Amino acid sequence: MAGLKKAPAQAQASPKIATGIQGFDELSQGGLPRQRISLLKGGPGSGKTVFALQTLVNAVRDRQEAGVFVAFEESARQIVANAIGFDWGLAAVPKHKLFFMDAQLSPEVVQSGEFDLSGMLAMLKAKMGEIGARWIVFDGLDVLLTLLRDPAAEMREIYRIRDWLAVNQVEAAIITAKVDGAGADFVNYGFMEFMVDCVVRFERRLDCGVALHRIQITKYRGSDFAAGEYPVSFGSGGMIVDAPERTEIQQVASAERVSAGFERLDTMLGGGLFRGSSTLITGVPGTSKTTLAGKFAEAACQRGERTLFVSFDESAERIALNLTSVSIQLKPHLKSGLLKMYSGRTESISAEDHLLKLKALIREHRPQCLVIDPLSAIAKSGGLQAARAVANRFIYMAKDEKITVLVTAINDGAEPEGEATDLQISMIADTWIHLSYLIRNGERNRALTIIKSRGTWHSNQVRELILSDAGPMLADVYTAGGEVLMGTLRWEKEEEEKAKAVQRRSEFDLKHGALELAEADTRARIKDLEQGLQRQRLELATYSSGNEARIVSSSDREKELRRIRSADLTTLETADSLGPPARSGALNGAGKSGQKLKVEARNDS
Amino acid sequence: MTPENGRSSKARPPAGPPTTSMVVLCLYVVDQAPNSVQAVANLEAICQRHLKGKFKLEIIDVIEFPQHALDNGVIVTPCLAKLSPSPTARIIGNLSDTDKVMRALGIPAASGP
Structure with missing residues (x-):
């Protein structure tokens, strides 16, 4: 098993062949087994045919391999018409690459006795040789096999197919077959499942009125596979299998911020x-x-x-x-x-x-x-x-x-x-x-x-x-x-805040103005006082110099008088006693400060 | 196996509506396949017995003429096709159920042994 898994990826040696169905190749770790038979089983409408056809179309389109599709259940025309809904470009696939064989028995066909598939396989061999097909799909094989009404005969025909595939070295063979919901299979699936190398189960069930599609690989000889049941959906590209997410969370955290x-x-x-x-x-x-x-x-x-x-x-x-x-x-x-x-x-x-x-x-x-x-x-x-x-x-x-x-x-x-x-x-x-x-x-x-x-x-x-x-x-x-x-x-609240702000502003403006006025007033007063001071200083200076001159001139006059009136002392005394009161009267007129200044001036002199 | 044409045998006109034209049959087989071998034998017996001188049978080996078989919508072998007169019919299997084959071919049931 391990040997198979680790087989080198040479095209020839690879044991698996990709289906190209998104998700399935992951589940099966590479696709369907090469040169083996894969059985797709499931109820009606579970997606077997789509899976088979999509795989075939992918092989034809992506790898230029040719294939034959044998349709037992529906006419080839119906199948092609159904597939037109998918964007596979089926119409563009050349006839010599993909051949549909109508293997649907018309209801008018009468059965009398046993038949076998040897003629069909002979025709298929011829056709496959003609177009070089490496793939073959038997879609709805059960429809034909049930006509045999004999489990032994069914088994014999399945063996016939297996041997035929082995002899003709078909790259991959897909057989689809129905099982009904109750599990009562039309064909002996126990035997068929034993014979094939890969079994994929399809299921369509209703959950609260909505159809859910499921896929499960139930057997894969010689290979590991994801064994669970996985959701399937059908989009314009065909079938998509929702393969399991990684168990480990491997996300790179980004510190970048976006708005x-x-x-x-x-x-x-x-x-x-x-x-x-x-x-x-x-x-x-x-x-x-x-x-x-x-x-x-x-x-x-x-x-x-x-x-x-x-x-x-x-x-x-x-x-x-x-x-x-x-x-x-x-x-x-x-x-x-x-x-x-x-x-x-x-x-x-x-x-x-x-x-x-x-x-x-x-x-x-x-x-x-x-x-x-x-x-x-x-x-x-x-x-x-x-x-x-x-x-x-x-x-x-x-x-x-x-x-x-x-x-x-x-x-x-x-x-x-x-x-x-x-x-x-x-x-x-x-x-x-x-x-x-x-x-x-x-x-x-x-x-x-x-x-x-x-x-x-x-x-x-x-x-x-x-x-x-x-x-x-x-x-x-x-x-x-x-x-x-x-x-x-x-x-x-916003309006209130706005009003408050306006009010605060005007209050401020008012106070600011008042303070400015007060300041200006004070400045004016200071200026006034300074001017007064200047004036008084000048006045004082003027007064002081005037007084000096008077003092000097009066003493000179006394000397002069004494000199002139040296004989008459009484007269001189009277005149002398008159001097001081006249002087003090002049001092009184200058006021208190004047008196003080006068004292200083006298001391200076 | 080579196609065999209108073997006639003892005259014994079939009961019912007169057959004015030949019954044209084509049997697709795989040479040596047991069911095919049986089918050839069963068909020959029926024809000899009920269609003496009034049938034309062609036996085609699918292995030899696969394209011919494909073109004629053969799916499994053995497969018998009644090509004329109308209505056409198609029978699969080794033709072991004689009554069924005769009904399908439009041959009235034999009135006696």
């Missing part, structure tokens, strides 16, 4: 979302989840990043149009091809089909940013359990692809605190933004809360989300009595 849509929200998130992270926006209908999602998408496109916007049950056109009312312009990005919008229907499609469709879209568009609005739509039809698993797988897948993903989810819970979503994605989302209505004073206002944001600081405040023709914005926060004010209350 969540607008600046204030980024601020609340501590700088934006981490690239490659997942964000969940929850809220009841009408809380503008789509608007935030649209803003995120627009911001991504403005950064020049490829973006995929997936919506459900609402046309992409309508969403783009609606978003223009809040100034979110997606159309230019749609035109440039940067943005791809896809709108899916949720009715009658299982969650797994949605997942596979999304995978296909991601492969096709290669987005860096992805929006799904709402992800909860996938749980609309079909089982919730499956939808949960799908939602989780989807987010992990997006992370593996390093896509920054933003999903919205509607929570229909009656209680406003019911923030947990049915899908339980809140557990694996990195950032969880919750939108709600706050009803107070007869108003409904949108509130935004960041419930969690892994690995980053984030605001713990409830903020009001306002939608205007300028786009979504988060209002300034006013708290009163422990609550954030919103709507009219906020507006009133």
